[in-house]
Amino acid sequence: MTIERNEYSYIIHCDHCSEYLEIETDDWEMVKEEMKMQGWRIQKDENDCWENVCSVCARIPGVLKISLKGELK
Numbered sequence: 277m278t279i280e281r282n283e284y285s286y287i288i289h290c291d292h293c294s295e296y297l298e299i300e301t302d303d304w305e306m307v308k309e310e311m312k313m314q315g316w317r318i319q320k321d322e323n324d325c326w327e328n329v330c331s332v333c334a335r336i337p338g339v340l341k342i343s344l345k346g347e348l349k
């Protein structure tokens with residue numbers, strides 16, 4: 277999980293491509309909300325580490341390990 281923390285923002289990097297999302301807040305709860313709104317996902321990988329998946333990669337079959345009711349396809 278690649279997350280850069282700046283003074284006033286978080287930069288979330290996709291673990292599957294070079295996409296990133298900059299969110300101007302210092303509140304981690306807001307970051308999670310914003311990621312969700314933009315179609316990003318956080319999931320555990322096979323090593324039990326958290327990984328970020330951008331809205332594009334979330335639509336690639338096999339990338340998401342969790343099922344999202346009605347959101348894919």
Ligand SMILES: [Zn+2]
Pocket residue numbers: 290291292293294295329330331332333334
């Ligand atoms: Zn991606």
